[in-house]
Amino acid sequence: xxxxxxxxxxxxxxxxxxxxxxxxxxxxxxxxxxxxxxxxxxxxxxxxxxxxxxxxxxxxxxxxxxxxxxxxxxxxxxxxxxxxxxxxxxxxxxxxxxxxxxxxxxxxxxxxxxxxxxxxxxxxxxxxxxxxxxxxxxxxxxxxxxxxxxxxxxxxxxxxxxxxxxxxxxxxxxxxxxxx
Amino acid sequence: xxxxxxxxxxxxxxxxxxxxxxxxxxxxxxxxxxxxxxxxxxxxxxxxxxxxxxxxxxxxxxxxxxxxxxxxxxxxxxxxxxxxxxxxxxxxxxxxxxxxxxxxxxxxxxxxxxxxxxxxxxxxxxxxxxxxxxxxxxxxxxxxxxxxxxxxxxxxxxxxxxxxxxxxxxxxxxxxxxxxxxxxxxxxx
Numbered sequence: 001x002x003x004x005x006x007x008x009x010x011x012x013x014x015x016x017x018x019x020x021x022x023x024x025x026x027x028x029x030x031x032x033x034x035x036x037x038x039x040x041x042x043x044x045x046x047x048x049x050x051x052x053x054x055x056x057x058x059x060x061x062x063x064x065x066x067x068x069x070x071x072x073x074x075x076x077x078x079x080x081x082x083x084x085x086x087x088x089x090x091x092x093x094x095x096x097x098x099x100x101x102x103x104x105x106x107x108x109x110x111x112x113x114x115x116x117x118x119x120x121x122x123x124x125x126x127x128x129x130x131x132x133x134x135x136x137x138x139x140x141x142x143x144x145x146x147x148x149x150x151x152x153x154x155x156x157x158x159x160x161x162x163x164x165x166x167x168x169x170x171x172x173x174x175x176x177x178x179x180x
Numbered sequence: 181x182x183x184x185x186x187x188x189x190x191x192x193x194x195x196x197x198x199x200x201x202x203x204x205x206x207x208x209x210x211x212x213x214x215x216x217x218x219x220x221x222x223x224x225x226x227x228x229x230x231x232x233x234x235x236x237x238x239x240x241x242x243x244x245x246x247x248x249x250x251x252x253x254x255x256x257x258x259x260x261x262x263x264x265x266x267x268x269x270x271x272x273x274x275x276x277x278x279x280x281x282x283x284x285x286x287x288x289x290x291x292x293x294x295x296x297x298x299x300x301x302x303x304x305x306x307x308x309x310x311x312x313x314x315x316x317x318x319x320x321x322x323x324x325x326x327x328x329x330x331x332x333x334x335x336x337x338x339x340x341x342x343x344x345x346x347x348x349x350x351x352x353x354x355x356x357x358x359x360x361x362x363x364x365x366x367x368x369x
């Protein structure tokens with residue numbers, strides 16, 4: 001690995017530690033201090049500090065996606081797989097308060113909002129495929145609305161700092177009844 | 181407060197929002213469209229974020245009036261929720277330009293916080309309606325339904341027209357989720 005790549009990895013690792021502890025409430029100087037690098041190092045890799053946060057947010061979203069994929073990959077499609085996917089997704093977000101804080105912080109930033117839209121679209125497509133295989137009416141439309149409801153559940157759980165079983169169960173009961 | 185200047189500036193929003201994006205809006209452009217001096221804008225609102233805050237309140241008032249009018253005389257329950265939702269979506273489409281401004285202005289906390297509070301208030305009202313319709317998990321269902329309703333409003337706002345397929349999916353969720361959670365609660369009892 002080149003020196004440049006090693007330094008970038010140190011910066012992202014430091015930013016991740018800070019995001020886990022402080023959400024989006026840290027700056028370039030704090031990242032440099034945590035990474036034991038001179039403050040100028042951050043600017044050499046990222047012209048805008050928010051671009052560093054965008055890369056970190058993308059990394060955290062990838063972790064969540066990979067976790068959901070890993071757990072559901074070998075299951076047959078149907079309500080069981082959908083329930084596990086939704087529960088895993090929500091729990092992974094709840095376990096990463098820094099992700100929610102970064103998404104809130106970056107939602108009006110051009111690259112940040114684009115990144116969030118892409119990731120929402122990715123989840124939307126996954127849900128659409130599940131609904132399509134269950135012969136759900138208008139699966140693309142239902143997936144879009146249910147993705148909005150799922151994001152709302154994640155927001156509500158993040159605000160509460162805990163699982164909200166009533167919201168999860170309501171959404172899952174809707175899918176289960178429709179797939180029966 | 182200079183009420184005529186305030187009214188003129190707020191009234192100018194509908195026509196101006198149809199022509200000018202949020203990011204292109206300036207105090208000078210707004211004052212010119214409203215026929216009001218810049219010093220009057222400064223005296224009434226001070227800055228654009230305060231203007232958007234007032235515009236959002238006006239939008240919410242109009243929305244509430246429309247929903248109350250459309251649902252007057254209807255008993256609490258699913259039909260009234262659908263009527264209120266239809267009027268919500270219709271009002272959003274009719275006020276598309278202003279709504280686009282307000283959504284973009286939510287980058288300002290002075291605009292974002294009241295919008296969030298408004299959703300909380302709608303959630304409480306809707307929760308009551310769902311309880312009247314004998315839905316189990318009424319509060320949870322209310323929050324999920326409002327997220328979906330706002331998604332439909334966003335889809336129609338981008339399309340510039342009604343999207344019946346999305347509205348049908350919304351009614352499907354309302355009817356089915358209410359039935360599904362109620363059946364689940366009864367079988368657990």
